[in-house]
Amino acid sequence: MNPRQELLQHIPNLRAFALSLTGNADQADDLVQEALMKAWTSLERFQPGTNMRAWLFTILRNAFYSEFRKKRREVEDADGAMAAKLSSHPEQFGHMDLDDFRRALEELPPDQKEALVLIGASGFSYEEAAQICECAVGTVKSRVNRARTRLGELLSVESVAEYGPDTVAQPIITNVQSKGRSVA
Template identity: 40%
Template sequence: MSDRDTVCEALPALLPRLRRMARALAGNAADADDLVQLALERALARADQWRPDGRVDAWVFGILRNAWRDELRARARKQAVFVAEEAGLSVGEAGVERHVEALSVAEAMARLPPEQREAVALVLVEGMRYAEAAHVLGVPEGTVTSRLSRARAALRDWLGQE
């Protein structure tokens, strides 16, 4: 089996995790879907760059993260957004109380600096080990630990939890 085949086989199973990470980074479903699509396109186009000694998920999460950073830089230049958040969200079947709580958490996550939000998304949402997250983020494991500690403290303060 070629490296390209390995990458192609792994991508469908990664979709839910990629979407969660993209949602944590982007803050809304429309931008998250665009981000996942872009990351998948890049992964497929560059499948020959994946190293068999590495994990496909970590490699694709790195692509997703870099694509988001590219988007942030482009937005800063253009001063534009994909879609207004209100245009893409629907309440769904959740009760009002759960919806308000979810919005509060989403708003608190959006207030975190990007570095902390990435660490939270990878470790707390995706369940990656600190070492794996550090590899994806390209930082030492202690930096991930520090970012998570600061993010947890900020989220507790903003969400009024003890």
């Protein structure tokens, strides 16, 4: 028998099995349809001579449990209240800012860049950085200060208020904060 014909002959058994899993005729029909679609698109992977019925039941069972796990993670949000609480900063601006920062960092003198990276990025204390650079703690502090000042100039940053969310994200944060929610 042709595999496509054999697939069609198992539909009543699939529907009965789906009904036993879901307890709802409409959901069972949807589940059978999904299983048949998956089987149809994967028919070339079916091994002729093996048990078509078992293969179809396995596909249906896996589809049921995948949908069950998916629905278990979903939260009903009919009025959109949960979705309104979710917001994120646009990522493209962060990537562009990071690219600008990397270019500016490369323009620093090597001793300033080294001190800034040790303190700012690697988390070393000034004392540890001084040991690594084989210089005085005051020298490291001076290099870090000059590096920060120069980065500010290269990035055209004039005040601390310019750090953080960009002009696109700021209205979102302001809106959330005005409603008494905190933004982390």
